[in-house]
Amino acid sequence: MPFLDTPIDGLKIFEPTVWEDGRGYFFEAYNQDAFAKAGIEAQFVQDNQARSVRGVLRGLHYQVGAHAQAKLVRVTEGEVFDVAVDIREGSPTYGEWFGITLSAANKRQLFVPRGFAHGYLVLSETAEFFYKCDNFYAKDKEGGIRFDDPGIGIDWNGFDLSSAILSEKDQVLPVLGHHRKD
Ligand SMILES: Cc1cn([C@H]2C[C@H](O)[C@@H](COP(=O)(O)OP(=O)(O)O[C@H]3O[C@@H](C)C(=O)[C@@H](O)[C@H]3O)O2)c(=O)[nH]c1=O
Secondary structure: OOEEEOOOOOOEEEOOOOEEEOOEEEOOOOOHHHHHHOOOOOOOOEEEEEEEEOOEEEEEEEEOHHHOOOEEEEEEEOEEEEEEEEOOOOOOOOOOEEEEEEEOOOOOEEEEOOOEEEEEEEOOOEEEEEEEEOOOOOHHHEEEOOOOOOOOOOOOOOOOHHHOEOOHHHHOOOOHHHOOOO
16 A cells, blocks of 8 residues: 655655445455555544534644544545644644545545644535544544644635635644643
């Protein structure tokens, strides 16, 4: 199974092998053994699915301490720009971001290790976003960072962010310098 490294250690792109025939296509969306061989040992315990309309921006989210979550994210309908920010204390790439277009068409997945803040922007009319997590949702342990933190400087695929649609929670998130650590 093809895995690609990103400039941030541990953050990996997975491009599944797609088998096409007269019926349509088939691919393995996740194979624990293949992921382990690629160094991804996460034991996933929760699957989430979200539907959003164009311009919806969810993030940047994480859970603190022992509640941190690794995520394996993909799009099953439409297209998003997906972003992960390294917030691992002591990491040489602390505060750096990586973005990638994920779509139902390109079938790419991003593996986001624990210790990252994660978010995505919907580029298509609607999008279905699907992700596996290696730790359970813990409402009281959520943290967030502003999607437009100037110190991080994410380029959201050139999107006009004045028309971004955010949850009330995401409108009042702090910048990285003031983010929740425990
Ligand atoms: C994330 C989550 C939310 N919920 C509930 C809480 C709330 O009532 C409703 C919507 O939650 P939110 O507004 O936090 O959903 P959302 O903004 O989509 O949150 C997600 O954003 C992306 C970027 C991530 O990386 C995820 O980890 C998660 O934080 O769903 C669960 O029951 N379980 C969960 O795992």
